[in-house]
Amino acid sequence: HDEVETAKKGLLEARQVARTQDASVAGRLASYLSLGRTYRWDAELDAKFARLTPDEVRDALRRHVDPSRISVVKAGDFTRLAAKPAGAKAN
Numbered sequence: 700h701d702e703v704e705t706a707k708k709g710l711l712e713a714r715q716v717a718r719t720q721d722a723s724v725a726g727r728l729a730s731y732l733s734l735g736r737t738y739r740w741d742a743e744l745d746a747k748f749a750r751l752t753p754d755e756v757r758d759a760l761r762r763h764v765d766p767s768r769i770s771v772v773k774a775g776d777f778t779r780l781a782a783k784p785a786g787a788k789a790n
Contacts, residue, residue, distance in 0.1 A: 703753040711745055 717723040718741075731737060 700753050703751070703756050706756075707748055707751060710748060714741075714745060 717727075727741075731740070
């Protein structure tokens with residue numbers, strides 16, 4: 700439950716910050732012009748995000764995300780990790 704609330708707060712704050720950036724506002728206005736949307740649509744979307752419950756988020760993930768189709772990619776130089784004994788923490 701706390702994870703969903705934290706995620707919602709972060710999403711809503713990021714959307715709010717984006718609305719303070721000239722480039723983001725200009726891009727969104729241009730996009731909305733072609734889509735027939737206004738900032739009222741944006742406000743309604745924010746309200747929908749704010750009302751989401753953990754069960755609704757879980758159900759949506761189950762409907763739209765197939766765990767067997769998720770790719771996990773690890774990148775970097777793992778030579779230091781390979782040289783450490785099993786169970787040792789990396790710096």
